[in-house]
Amino acid sequence: MTITKRMALTIFIGMLPALIIYIGFAMVPIAMSFYYSFFNWDGLSDMTFAGWDNYNSILKDDIFWKGVKNNLFMMVSGIVGQLPLGLFFALLLNRSLRGLKIYRSALFLPVIISAVIVSMIWNMVYSTESGLMNGILGLLHLDSWKQNWLGSERWGMLSVSITYLWQNYGFYMVIFLAGLQNIPEEIREASAMDGATGWRRFWHITLPMLKETIWVTLIFSISNSFRVFDLIYVMTAGGPAHNTEVMTIYMYTNAFNNMNFGLGSAVSILILLFSLIAIYAAKLATSRND
Structure with missing residues (x-):
């Protein structure tokens, strides 16, 4: 199918409003952040040119690299946790079940709850004195396993990442569910006739x-892991001792x-750079498996 000049012009005009909005709300702020990153500025006094000094001081700061490590931890935990969990629930919901809409709404509910509310809920779960986690361990007579979950250098990031996983897996569930429903029914029927059922159908047909769809969810998961802020800020504010700082x-x-x-502004540019490197x-990695 060839696209004529008139069709191309029509497509361009149709996309122009979205393009203008994207440039205004995405590209222009990025360009402004890049510009400001070369200055020392407190927001009130005059800006003074600093060159690459901001970037040099950031890259020499151990706290920044601890944040990078924690972001990478969030990225990996999101990929190996949220995506498989979202796909699992999408496969369960992609069938005829009584009360299907209720199940879908319940599983998607954490996505629409405010991150502040989610943080407060899980702060109560992880509370040292009266938290659900330590309470369950106490009932199981595992008092030696009780922890200060969010204040522990060992368990802090893992605890935060579990909360992050719980809040966002429903988003990927919906994307996977849309992908599953776009698979033609004829392919399913043909695979069933050829004897492909259960795991074989999933591995050789569905996946x-x-x-x-998996590639789209992977991009979302990586970019979201580098943008996470409000959840961790409310739960720990990056503490203690920057152990959960991103x-x-x-x-x-x-x-x-x-x-x-x-x-x-320099940090924001580096966040963008790290995100692009991770996505690339x-x-x-995925293209090698094609």
Whole structure:
């Protein structure tokens, strides 16, 4: 099918409003952040040119690299936790069940709950004195296993990542469910006639048909893991001793608490850069398996 000049012009005009909005709300702020990252500026006084000093000070800061490590932990836990869990529930819901709409709504509910509310709920779960987690361990006579979950250097990031997983798996469930419902019924029937059932049908039919959907969810999972802020900020504010600090909290602290918007802008550019590198690495890893 060839696209004529008139069709191309029509498509361009149709996309133009969205393109203008995207440039105004995405590209322009990125360009402004990149510009501000070369200055020292507290938001009130005149800006002074700093060159690459902001980037140099960030890259020499151990707290920043701890944030990078924690972001990578969130990224990996999101990929190996949220995506399989979302696909699992999508497979369960992609069938005729009594009360299917209720199940879908219940599983998607954490996505629409405010991150602040989610953080407060899970703070109560992890509470040292009266939390659900330690309470269950007490009932099982496993008092030696009780922890200060969010205050532990060993368990802090894992506890936060479990909350992050619980809040967001429903988002990927919906995407996978849409992908499953777009698989033609004729392919399912043909595979059943050929004897492909259960795991064989999933591995040889369903999963290859979801290839593009999986790639979309992978991009979302990676980008969201580098943008996570409100959930961790309310739960731990990056503490204790920066053990749960991520790059967005590091950016917020420098930009708004320390009133150094140039340094904060530089961190935002580095977050974007790390996200693009992670997505490109995922693209290379998945393309090798094609």
